[in-house]
Amino acid sequence: QQQVKQSPQSLIVQKGGISIINCAYENTAFDYFPWYQQFPGKGPALLIAIRPDVSEKKEGRFTISFNKSAKQFSLHIMDSQPGDSATYFCAASKGYGGATNKLIFGTGTLLAVQP
Amino acid sequence: DAGVTQSPTHLIKTRGQHVTLRCSPISGHKSVSWYQQVLGQGPQFIFQYYEKEERGRGNFPDRFSARQFPNYSSELNVNALLLGDSALYLCASSLRDSPYSNTGELFFGEGSRLTVL
Numbered sequence: 001q002q003q004v005k006q007s008p009q010s011l012i013v014q015k016g017g018i019s020i021i022n023c024a025y026e027n028t029a030f031d032y033f034p035w036y037q038q039f040p041g042k043g044p045a046l047l048i049a050i051r052p053d054v055s056e057k058k059e060g061r062f063t064i065s066f067n068k069s070a071k072q073f074s075l076h077i078m079d080s081q082p083g084d085s086a087t088y089f090c091a092a093s094k095g096y097g098g099a100t101n102k103l104i105f106g107t108g109t110l111l112a113v114q115p
Numbered sequence: 116d117a118g119v120t121q122s123p124t125h126l127i128k129t130r131g132q133h134v135t136l137r138c139s140p141i142s143g144h145k146s147v148s149w150y151q152q153v154l155g156q157g158p159q160f161i162f163q164y165y166e167k168e169e170r171g172r173g174n175f176p177d178r179f180s181a182r183q184f185p186n187y188s189s190e191l192n193v194n195a196l197l198l199g200d201s202a203l204y205l206c207a208s209s210l211r212d213s214p215y216s217n218t219g220e221l222f223f224g225e226g227s228r229l230t231v232l
Contacts, residue, residue: 043223102148103158104160107156108155
């Protein structure tokens, strides 16, 4: 069974702090690893994504760190803000040559940033 | 520009009934995918259609079916509803059939919340 395991289930961070969410995958054929942000009542929105040929990708306050040998990747949110409070999902897929948009999602992390 | 639109936003059905959910992709997007999100869980892939052809199917029973129309809109049908079908059903569209390139990014709608009593 293809799985993506995500931790922690919930996270409370003070404003200005660093939020770190971790994911681990099993299928070495996965080659696309996005992170989605979901606010209550809304659909998931792509935050940032990485391919396994790089170990880190940064976009603004959001950074993905990728460890191919450990089959792990993580999301770091720097200078966390109350507006970042949402549920975050990691995902993985066999995008290249797969001709499919089948994303395998983690179980989600509920992030609360306290002012 | 309009995003992915889904209808209805909320609906309540009873066990054994049938439901049809509708999705209009972003203009120009040819791929539509359906996901089921049970409360407290991540979305689970149900179907993908690209250029009106089925490109992928998740681990869901045959009670679930879908189709894509010539204008790229899509319907998800669920027959013989069970209590466990209660979930948020998400539609996502993309330009291409794979997320590997930037143009393959999935854009999700706000979902149809189905409650089965």
